[in-house]
Amino acid sequence: MRLAAILVAAALSSLAPAAPAHAQAAVDLALVLAVDGSSSIDDREFRLQMRGYADAFRNPRVVQAATTGASHRIVVTLVQWSNLHDQRQAVPWTLVEDAQSAGRLADLIENAAREVPAGSTSISGAIDFSARLLGDRRWQPARRVIDVSGDGLNNMGRQPSAARDAAVAAGISVNGLAITTEVPALDIYYEDNVIGGPGAFALATDSFENFPEAILKKLLREIVGLPGGPSIAEVPPAP
Template identity: 45%
Template sequence: MPVFFLENRAFGQETIQVDLELVLAVDASTSVSAQEFDLQMRGIAQAFRDPSVVQAIAVAGDRGVAVAVIQWANNLLQKVAVDWFLIRDQESAAQFADIVDETPRYIFGGGTSIGGAILYSTRQMEINPFIGARKVIDISGDGRSNQGAPPELVRNQSTTQGIVINGLTINNEDPFIDRYYEKFVIGGTGAFVQTATTYEDFGAAMKEKLIKEIGGVPVAAKPNKIKLASQ
């Protein structure tokens, strides 16, 4: 089964139809320590090795899921850490997980610009060769936006393009950060916030969220762990 890892993207390349385009946007701002950043990346790798996530990808369709990982901080600090990778089965999911495990931290410190992360993630969807039946940006973080454009304004621009923005909040420092994400960050049909109490819980929360995002599971199924977007 071919896997597409696109380190050197070029305009004008042939488009590839996929069931889902997914950006995983990882917080690398000042509030995130080296250990906390590592727990985020290890959590992503752990989730893609889980059989339930692999099963969700298989059930989602025959075309696969295209995934990229970005690291973000302030309005001028964003980077594609793992370029677009097509996952269709257990083997390709394991390959992606191995790449994530080997990916260093590129961004160290800076403010928190959630709007900048959404804008950058949206741009990556525009310039990659994949065309997803669904498009999702997954913003992970532990703090409120304190720099750059208001996230709700950028969110509204992205959702008009058919992009769903979900959140994964780490509530270790701000116990109400999930409510902030619900009001100002997430958007689009079925958007939701998944919460992790601490960074140690990040991997389990990521696994649950990926299963819902990839499989299209109704977010109301687990009201104790899911925050619905405001209607």
């Protein structure tokens, strides 16, 4: 009788639906920070970009914005890019759900080495690579956003508008931060060719020294656009 009971139980268990290999984590936003590492960016300018992102995630206003949505957390990764086939995920997907996790992300960004070779400027390659990263099935985001920052026009690969359109068709928004030191009207170029999707926007900064201020403004605008999230006015200022 005992053997028969074991055999029956085994047969029934084989008919039960298999448990998923892993559950997707709900997040309010999956954000790819795509940072220009092309030849027009020298090492000092590159470090200013990375430090700007790091400092932003240490800012209490960004932490507050990231933790006020329905899921109370976002997930962020950072990509460095230059040529058509030169993109690196320099910082892995990292959850931001409190000041401590935001600080860990800031440290990872600030300490990340420059991994891409200096070369051409393939904005389209950066968008395509970032869109593939947003297919990561570990996350179930309410929104998916690519944030491209750079100081030049696309000069390698397909047109950035084609990559942008493909990303938007996949449900991804693309925002931009144009550094206008090399191309004064780069923000207009970004508006016409790079950004797209619900709530998409482009900001401009006229120097790398002002990059951190622009990054803070841009991140707050990206994050507080979440459904159910706060408005910019509702995010408390830094002490």
